[in-house]
Amino acid sequence: MADRPVHEHIKELSNSLVILSDKVVKNFSGAMEALSGEAEPSLEEVRLVEGEIDASEVRLEESCLVFLALNQPVARDLRSIITILKINTDLERVGDLALHIYERIAEVDQDFLREFHFERMGCVAKDMVQKSIQAFVNKDRKLAEEVCEMDEELDALHRAVFKKVSAEIRVGEMDSNQYIIALSISRYIERIGDHATRIAREVLFLITGEIVRHSEGSFEKLIQSLKD
Numbered sequence: 001m002a003d004r005p006v007h008e009h010i011k012e013l014s015n016s017l018v019i020l021s022d023k024v025v026k027n028f029s030g031a032m033e034a035l036s037g038e039a040e041p042s043l044e045e046v047r048l049v050e051g052e053i054d055a056s057e058v059r060l061e062e063s064c065l066v067f068l069a070l071n072q073p074v075a076r077d078l079r080s081i082i083t084i085l086k087i088n089t090d091l092e093r094v095g096d097l098a099l100h101i102y103e104r105i106a107e108v109d110q111d112f113l114r115e116f117h118f119e120r121m122g123c124v125a126k127d128m129v130q131k132s133i134q135a136f137v138n139k140d141r142k143l144a145e146e147v148c149e150m151d152e153e154l155d156a157l158h159r160a161v162f163k164k165v166s167a168e169i170r171v172g173e174m175d176s177n178q179y180i181i182a183l184s185i186s187r188y189i190e191r192i193g194d195h196a197t198r199i200a201r202e203v204l205f206l207i208t209g210e211i212v213r214h215s216e217g218s219f220e221k222l223i224q225s226l227k228d
Helices: 006-035 043-071 075-105 110-114 118-138 141-171 176-208 218-227
Strands: none
Touching (some): 006 075, 043 075, 075 118
């Protein structure tokens, strides 16, 4: 590995990351199709792909660690490997969340889920993941900043679901467990947006060398919004 130019190794690792992101986005897209009642892969198929995602994440991490050990990169090259490692972890967690959405869908009535209009949340979260990876590939600071800004819309949509669930549970006309499942699905989608935002922040770190501090957590923002 040490005989090849460093930039070739980094390009190869970056390509592996993009391939992983494609698998993750595909699974998440399928989850959103399932939410809308469209044709989707079986849960077994989704779990199989998730297993592939997990294996790919482990292989990529191992490759990055071997690269670090053999090449001892510095400056921009070191930032590139650190960024790939962190994005790799976030993508694997997005894959986990997509699987969780599939698993919860089977526990609740499809017509009931349509009341929450998860399509918009799914579109925003998917767009965030795709744009964050595109920002990484193109080293696009403006696009990375755009992803961070999009997180506000996704948080607002999640807060709307939270408020609807809270109001409906108080009325008590339907099994509260159904509403809790809907809230869980909303939370999973919102968490996917959080991971996309983390990816975007890592891209900003790669480009600028500056660590973007974490903003106020989504749970704290949710509680504050309910007080306002």
